[in-house]
Amino acid sequence: MNRSPRDSPLAxxxxxxxxxxxxxxxxxxxxxxxxxxxxxxxxxxxxCVSHGLPQAARAFDQFGPRGLVVIGLHTVFxxxxxxxxxxxxxxVHEYRWRFPIMIDQPSSSGPVPRTMARYGWRGTxxxxxxxxxxxxxxxxxxxxxDLSLGAAIGHLLAEDASAPxxxxxxxxxxxxxxxxxxx
Amino acid sequence: MNRSPRDSPLAxxxxxxxxxxxxxxxxxxxxxxxxxxxxxxxxxxxxCVSHGLPQAARAFDQFGPRGLVVIGLHTVFxxxxxxxxxxxxxxVHEYRWRFPIMIDQPSSSGPVPRTMARYGWRGTxxxxxxxxxxxxxxxxxxxxxDLSLGAAIGHLLAEDASAPxxxxxxxxxxxxxxxxxxx
Amino acid sequence: MNRSPRDSPLAxxxxxxxxxxxxxxxxxxxxxxxxxxxxxxxxxxxxCVSHGLPQAARAFDQFGPRGLVVIGLHTVFxxxxxxxxxxxxxxVHEYRWRFPIMIDQPSSSGPVPRTMARYGWRGTxxxxxxxxxxxxxxxxxxxxxDLSLGAAIGHLLAEDASAPxxxxxxxxxxxxxxxxxxx
Amino acid sequence: MNRSPRDSPLAxxxxxxxxxxxxxxxxxxxxxxxxxxxxxxxxxxxxCVSHGLPQAARAFDQFGPRGLVVIGLHTVFxxxxxxxxxxxxxxVHEYRWRFPIMIDQPSSSGPVPRTMARYGWRGTxxxxxxxxxxxxxxxxxxxxxDLSLGAAIGHLLAEDASAPxxxxxxxxxxxxxxxxxxx
Numbered sequence: 001m002n003r004s005p006r007d008s009p010l011a012x013x014x015x016x017x018x019x020x021x022x023x024x025x026x027x028x029x030x031x032x033x034x035x036x037x038x039x040x041x042x043x044x045x046x047x048c049v050s051h052g053l054p055q056a057a058r059a060f061d062q063f064g065p066r067g068l069v070v071i072g073l074h075t076v077f078x079x080x081x082x083x084x085x086x087x088x089x090x091x092v093h094e095y096r097w098r099f100p101i102m103i104d105q106p107s108s109s110g111p112v113p114r115t116m117a118r119y120g121w122r123g124t125x126x127x128x129x130x131x132x133x134x135x136x137x138x139x140x141x142x143x144x145x146d147l148s149l150g151a152a153i154g155h156l157l158a159e160d161a162s163a164p165x166x167x168x169x170x171x172x173x174x175x176x177x178x179x180x181x182x183x
Numbered sequence: 184m185n186r187s188p189r190d191s192p193l194a195x196x197x198x199x200x201x202x203x204x205x206x207x208x209x210x211x212x213x214x215x216x217x218x219x220x221x222x223x224x225x226x227x228x229x230x231c232v233s234h235g236l237p238q239a240a241r242a243f244d245q246f247g248p249r250g251l252v253v254i255g256l257h258t259v260f261x262x263x264x265x266x267x268x269x270x271x272x273x274x275v276h277e278y279r280w281r282f283p284i285m286i287d288q289p290s291s292s293g294p295v296p297r298t299m300a301r302y303g304w305r306g307t308x309x310x311x312x313x314x315x316x317x318x319x320x321x322x323x324x325x326x327x328x329d330l331s332l333g334a335a336i337g338h339l340l341a342e343d344a345s346a347p348x349x350x351x352x353x354x355x356x357x358x359x360x361x362x363x364x365x366x
Numbered sequence: 367m368n369r370s371p372r373d374s375p376l377a378x379x380x381x382x383x384x385x386x387x388x389x390x391x392x393x394x395x396x397x398x399x400x401x402x403x404x405x406x407x408x409x410x411x412x413x414c415v416s417h418g419l420p421q422a423a424r425a426f427d428q429f430g431p432r433g434l435v436v437i438g439l440h441t442v443f444x445x446x447x448x449x450x451x452x453x454x455x456x457x458v459h460e461y462r463w464r465f466p467i468m469i470d471q472p473s474s475s476g477p478v479p480r481t482m483a484r485y486g487w488r489g490t491x492x493x494x495x496x497x498x499x500x501x502x503x504x505x506x507x508x509x510x511x512d513l514s515l516g517a518a519i520g521h522l523l524a525e526d527a528s529a530p531x532x533x534x535x536x537x538x539x540x541x542x543x544x545x546x547x548x549x
Numbered sequence: 550m551n552r553s554p555r556d557s558p559l560a561x562x563x564x565x566x567x568x569x570x571x572x573x574x575x576x577x578x579x580x581x582x583x584x585x586x587x588x589x590x591x592x593x594x595x596x597c598v599s600h601g602l603p604q605a606a607r608a609f610d611q612f613g614p615r616g617l618v619v620i621g622l623h624t625v626f627x628x629x630x631x632x633x634x635x636x637x638x639x640x641v642h643e644y645r646w647r648f649p650i651m652i653d654q655p656s657s658s659g660p661v662p663r664t665m666a667r668y669g670w671r672g673t674x675x676x677x678x679x680x681x682x683x684x685x686x687x688x689x690x691x692x693x694x695d696l697s698l699g700a701a702i703g704h705l706l707a708e709d710a711s712a713p714x715x716x717x718x719x720x721x722x723x724x725x726x727x728x729x730x731x732x
Contacts, residue, residue, distance in 0.1 A: 082453035123361030150333020178306030265636035489727030516699020544672030
């Protein structure tokens with residue numbers, strides 16, 4: 001990630017065809033002041049289903065209460081006929097994804113949809129972090145491990161001292177050892 | 184974690200009986216200005232072997248080049264006779280842990296060794312993060328997920344803008360989808 | 367599983383709407399003399415995608431050369447509009463499933479397709495093992511661990527001594543210990 | 550594995566220095582008529598701790614009620630001083646292994662203990678299956694996947710029709726799909 005907003009590009013606007021899991025359209029402008037995680041995926045992309053989307057869901061559960069906005073972006077660039085809105089809705093229902101999901105606006109001139117083209121994404125899964133000032137601080141194609149994503153989120157959260165107190169999750173004690181016996 | 188050093192206690196000094204994987208003793212005073220991750224473990228603690236130590240090794244590999252100091256602390260409070268220095272050395276050799284490991288100084292008055300007592304740890308695994316000013320910002324007993332630990336490290340790294348540029352790891356592309364075909 | 371064909375029902379015939387990954391339709395009658403693993407799934411069923419289909423693929427790779435026939439059955443009983451043949455073909459292409467896959471014949475009278483109704487399956491994933499005499503020896507709904515599935519397959523393979531010699535896979539030596547050093 | 554006892558060697562006798570988790574010494578002769586799984590391990594062997602011993606425990610839980618005898622063999626050929634009986638007892642206690650564990654008799658002439666030498670094992674983990682007639686049907690060094698081990702156990706269980714009825718475990722329904730809704 002970029003350590004400073006200065007060398008980071010401003011995030012292009014999102015071009016949405018439709019939204020799921022939210023009753024109003026979201027815009028990056030409207031989210032200024034908040035940290036935004038965009039997860040670009042396709043519902044038939046194996047790496048998205050096994051890794052990217054579960055990771056986005058973990059980030060949503062864990063950092064949503066601390067101000068992180070998680071948005072799934074369905075950026076269909078192949079198999080368009082079978083990854084339409086109805087198919088996506090069934091997929092979201094079955095997998096119980098709960099964060100807002102935007103359908104990227106198709107392009108009239110090629111298979112790559114508009115937001116994907118604007119951001120220059122190479123494929124799916126892609127993970128993007130936008131800071132409170134609207135700059136793209138991380139733009140990562142492919143598998144991203146949790147330690148790295150956590151560090152990038154932690155860095156952006158630290159940039160504003162007025163954010164609410166961070167919580168460390170109450171962890172399962174299973175497998176632990178204490179002087180009083182094993183957990 | 185604590186968002187500010189102000190409400191965080193100063194880290195007590197380490198009391199070492201011996202060190203592995205380093206040719207000189209480390210002190211927290213000598214590490215002032217660096218972020219320190221202490222991982223307290225026992226070589227026969229299942230949760231340490233399956234989760235805590237591998238996580239410490241990942242943090243060492245990933246954030247060591249960015250200035251994080253990782254120290255394993257062998258805090259033996261049970262089965263003392265079979266977790267001595269020779270046993271630990273064999274364990275470290277077989278598992279190929281590469282970060283510095285300190286053996287906590289036994290107490291003359293009870294089973295809990297001295298550093299463990301000073302920090303008030305409840306058992307193993309325990310993860311501690313100390314900031315550049317020597318304050319304990321995270322003190323966590325039990326399983327800690329990678330997103331949370333990553334966020335805490337990222338927060339502390341962000342507190343000093345003079346740190347070197349963060350790198351996002353070159354990730355495996357397996358399972359990805361691109362407009363040119365699958366990875 | 368049933369230890370004997372005697373108390374086991376004869377397997378009902380398959381009713382196929384179409385086939386993928388094979389250039390000719392398969393019938394249980396035509397497969398008499400071979401052991402058949404049916405894996406009933408839906409392409410949008412999370413448990414099928416994360417566990418059932420990968421397990422079927424492992425069984426196909428490992429026991430196919432020893433005479434096990436693996437057939438995926440796409441038994442769509444919900445979201446019919448978005449799990450048609452084209453959608454399934456894209457799914458199979460992206461996930462690279464290589465074993466033959468049959469599309470269960472829809473019913474004119476309800477959501478449950480015909481083969482599913484004949485076998486009385488409760489849902490997906492479901493795993494069925496048919497012995498060389500055409501009897502259903504295992505009919506399992508839900509997660510099935512590899513030890514259990516392996517044992518059932520091994521039992522059926524043992525019922526015919528004329529089968530080719532079993533091979534134990536050449537395993538990775540990583541993590542092993544030898545008197546000559548670690549693997 | 551060998552499909553027939555005819556081409557399989559008779560299992561050499563076990564030479565025990567001591568036993569854990571059983572109040573009497575076991576002998577292969579005394580176990581004739583039962584299928585025996587020997588799991589040769591060392592308590593400081595990473596592949597044994599992460600894979601081999603958990604697999605032996607699964608086999609013990611799942612096939613013990615159906616007549617499989619599981620025996621852990623602590624075959625120490627390195628780091629002898631720190632893998633003695635007391636250390637092993639602490640290890641077994643902490644990890645809660647419940648199947649009988651034999652300590653292999655040290656050799657007076659070299660580091661490799663006697664049972665290990667008799668069987669010609671190359672290192673740890675090693676998995677051995679002995680059939681009801683006392684023949685070694687599987688002798689595998691290194692990682693062995695659950696499907697393969699299950700198949701070998703299933704084959705041996707099938708060789709005696711008088712064995713009790715096999716049970717398929719009641720599986721978790723989580724992630725399943727039924728016509729009535731998701732599990």
